[in-house]
Amino acid sequence: MNTEILGVVAQIVLMIVLSYPFGKYMARVYKGEKVWSDFMQPVENLIFRFSGIHPQEEMNWKQFLKALLVVNLFWFIWGMILLVIQGSLPLNPDGNGGQTVHQAFNTCISFMVNCNEQHYSGESNLTYFTQLFVIMLFQFITAATGMAAMAGIMKALGEKTTKTIGNFWNYLVLSCTRILLPLSLVVGFILITQGTPMGFDGKMEITTLEGVTQHVSQGPAAAIIPIKQLGTNGGGYYGVNSSHPLENPTYLSNMVECCSILILPMAMVFAFGFYVKRRKLGYSIYCVMLAAFLIGVCVNVPAEMKGNPRMDAMGIAQDNGAMEGKEVRLGAGATGLWIVATTVTSNGSVNGMHDSTMPVSGMIEMLNMQINTWFGGVGVGWMNYFTFIIIAVFISGLMVGRTPEFLCHKVEAREMKVASMVALLHPFVILVGTALAAYLYVHAPEWVESEGGWLNNPGFHGLSEMLYEFTSVAANNGSGFEGLGDNTWFWNISCGIVLILSRFIPIVGQVAIAGLLAQKTYIPESAGTLKTDTVTFGVMTFAVIFIVAALSFFPAHALSTIAEHFSL
Amino acid sequence: MKNFIKSIRITIAFCILFSVCYVLILWAFGQFFGPGKGNAETVTLNGKVVGAANVGQAFTKDIYFWGRPSAADYKADSSAGSNKGPTNEAYLAEVEARVDSFLVHHPYLERKDVPAEMVTASGSGLDPHITPACAYVQIKRVAEARGMSEEAVKALVDKMVEKPFLGLFGTEKINVLKLNVALEEANPTVK
Known part of the structure; x- marks a missing residue:
């Protein structure tokens, strides 16, 4: 059998097999039960004492959200200051300068909201100090923010009736010390043995075999790459992310990194089932998500391995698939898998250039992010799915004439309004943003020219580049059709605004729904209860997601990816 | 305001935990187990x-095997892919030109022998590898x-083929720099 396909299958099996025990473990951590990592307790106590936090103090959903938003506000200030003044801070052996204010604005927000879209290149626009004290730090703590929100929702949904949903600070710290830190260390160890740099020396100057001078960027890369993958962050150490041969040196490192993308979002779905003691519900959600993921894999891997028909028409030997923008050590198959993994989650790291993938792959990449619920970001992915469960419960309740209920709590007008707003916000910002960009491109060509012309490809593909950019920021994904010249005033500011809206409005809405549901009286299940852990309901949710989330984008795809596909 | 002060303190605590402790643990590990002792691994001749x-490097001389086209000119401090779309006519013309130029340098080949890897740019612009097929067409x-x-060169190429991971997963490949270094060792042209 083809070793490239075997590699793809092995990676998928590895993810699924690992996600189950991890899910069980995470549920125990958030419940505060005994686990093997209890030796971290002294460290946690030290953090709590230093920060003046009482981890056992219960919060209601409003206090919980307030703490979450305030700490994020502080991180924004922290990041802005450090990025602008990085040029005069220590750990800067390559002598890189500070970022411009609009670039720092975009970078800072992008990392604060766990998106990690990069309008800069790590080698030249960051110093080792900001890589470690802004980028990497944010990759840990913003992922932990999403996980903490998820833990709060699990607590709310797991109890019969409650006013409180746990302590935000406690969940934040536990997510860091019990889940992200140990896993990152393991992945980091593997990457180092594979040849990823982990030092503080500046660029290595080399005279090549042909006598040319080459400067090899290095630095503390192996510290950043594990958490970039595990925390669904995706912001690479190097400009080209995990397609860089030092960021992702071997096929083994690629397998480890690719599995790290999905492992925690997958585990979180199991964790939910264990936490609320409804395993069957957890499994059914997992199956719907997995099915959607596998559909994407089955489209993209063959499309990439088959190659570009236009290249075949040239009469050359395209035996290994579409290799423009891909690396030989990884191959088209592994890149085909990665592009699905990184877009179903809100990760956004890449191991090949998405801009050069086949149009149909580009469509799947964008659809995954436009739907944004298949596994999704750590914590927040499940929460997006939760929004659609509420809508599905409501619709199916109306269809069969039963009171809509979820986990023994009535779903009423207030929750439905919030859920609908959250669900509609996503297509709204993407389509309005793309429309605005396309309008400016056509009607203000001189201004666009003054911003560098934006697009790297003409025609349908050019529209795809703009659509992809807004899709990626709205999904807090951060990958890009990187041909887009996006380090400009327009893209930095517009993307920055979309990033904030589409990170915090959904989190606030979803935690609020859970908090509101939890306060209601508990209605024990009866024969009249709509069962949410059945195959039928799974299919129903899938249909709702597909109609609400995917079909809104059909006209945009018809003009971009689909049109390009038929012009191949 | 209480939350704000807690935010400042917990951020400092996280800095110590992650940006200092976690980083130092990995750094120490790299000093012992990293193939380049924390830096990029090097090749010597x-x-x-x-x-x-x-990290790939540019090879243009006829005495060396060539790597893939690079959108970054093999500058290892500014990695880049071409980001050209599959239907971009200007890009396809560029590939066409690369095919022609490859055939000029290898007059014994036909179009159908030109491997796509040799005329498409890699994702990073620093791809250190080519496929075995890419090497075989350059042997002559x-x-x-x-x-x-030709037999001697072919024997060297065969020796440098790296099998898929565990023989099961991924691609077969050849590291261009290592292959050229092996060539130099067998048949020195530089001192």
Whole structure:
């Protein structure tokens, strides 16, 4: 059998097999039960004492959200200051300068909201100090923010009736010390043995075999790459992310990194089932998500391995698939898998250039992010799915004439309004943003020219580049059709605004729904209860997601990816 | 305001935990187990460093095997892909030109023998590898330029083929720099 396909299958099996025990473990951590990592307790106590936090103090959903938003506000200030003044801070052996204010604005927000879209290149626009004290730090703590929100929702949904949903600070710290830190260390160890740099020396100057001078960027890369993958962050150490041969040196490192993308979002779905003691519900959600993921894999891997028909028409030997923008050590198959993994989650790291993938792959990449619920970001992915469960419960309740209920709590007008707003916000910002960009491109060509012309490809593909950019920021994904010249005033500011809206409005809405549901009286299940852990309901949710989330984008795809596909 | 002060303190605590402790643990591990002791792993010829093992470099002379086209000109401090779309006519014309130029340098080949990897740019612009097929089509040129027999060069190429991971997963590949260093060791042209 083809070793490239075997590699793809092995990676998928590895993810699924690992996600189950991890899910069980995470549920125990958030419940505060005994686990093997209890030796971290002294460290946690030290953090709590230093920060003046009482981890056992219960919060209601409003206090919980307030703490979450305030700490994020502080991180924004922290990041802005450090990025602008990085040029005069220590750990800067390559002598890189500070970022411009609009670039720092975009970078800072992008990392604060766990998106990690990069309008800069790590080698030249960051110093080792900001890589470690802004980028990497944010990759840990913003992922932990999403996980903490998820833990709060699990607590709310797991109890019969409650006013409180746990302590935000406690969940934040536990997510860091019990889940992200140990896993990152393991992945980091593997990457180092594979040849990823982990030092503080500046660029290595080399005279090549042909006598040319080459400067090899290095630095503390192996510290950043594990958490970039595990925390669904995706912001690479190097400009080209995990397609860089030092960021992702071997096929083994690629397998480890690719599995790290999905492992925690997958585990979180199991964790939910264990936490609320409804395993069957957890499994059914997992199956719907997995099915959607596998559909994407089955489209993209063959499309990439088959190659570009236009290249075949040239009469050359395209035996290994579409290799423009891909690396030989990884191959088209592994890149085909990665592009699905990184877009179903809100990760956004890449191991090949998405801009050069086949149009149909580009469509799947964008659809995954436009739907944004298949596994999704750590914590927040499940929460997006939760929004659609509420809508599905409501619709199916109306269809069969039963009171809509979820986990023994009535779903009423207030929750439905919030859920609908959250669900509609996503297509709204993407389509309005793309429309605005396309309008400016056509009607203000001189201004666009003054911003560098934006697009790297003409025609349908050019529209795809703009659509992809807004899709990626709205999904807090951060990958890009990187041909887009996006380090400009327009893209930095517009993307920055979309990033904030589409990170915090959904989190606030979803935690609020859970908090509101939890306060209601508990209605024990009866024969009249709509069962949410059945195959039928799974299919129903899938249909709702597909109609609400995917079909809104059909006209945009018809003009971009689909049109390009038929012009191949 | 209480939350704000807690935010400042907990951020400092996280800095110590992650940006200092976690980083130092990995750094120490790298000093012992990293193939380059924390830096990029290097390749030497006659005791002189001639490149980073995992970073591709430009080869243009006939006496060497060539790597893939690079959108970054093999500048290892500014990695980049071309980001050209599959239907971009200007891009396809560029590929066409690369095919023609490859055929000029390898007149013994036909169009259908030109591997796509040799005319498409890699994702990073620093791809250190080519496929075995890419090396085989270059053997005749290299052998002639060096005055070696084709069999001798082919034997070297065969030796440098890296099997898929565990023999099961992924692609077969050849590290261009290591192959050229092996060539130099067998048939020195630089001192």
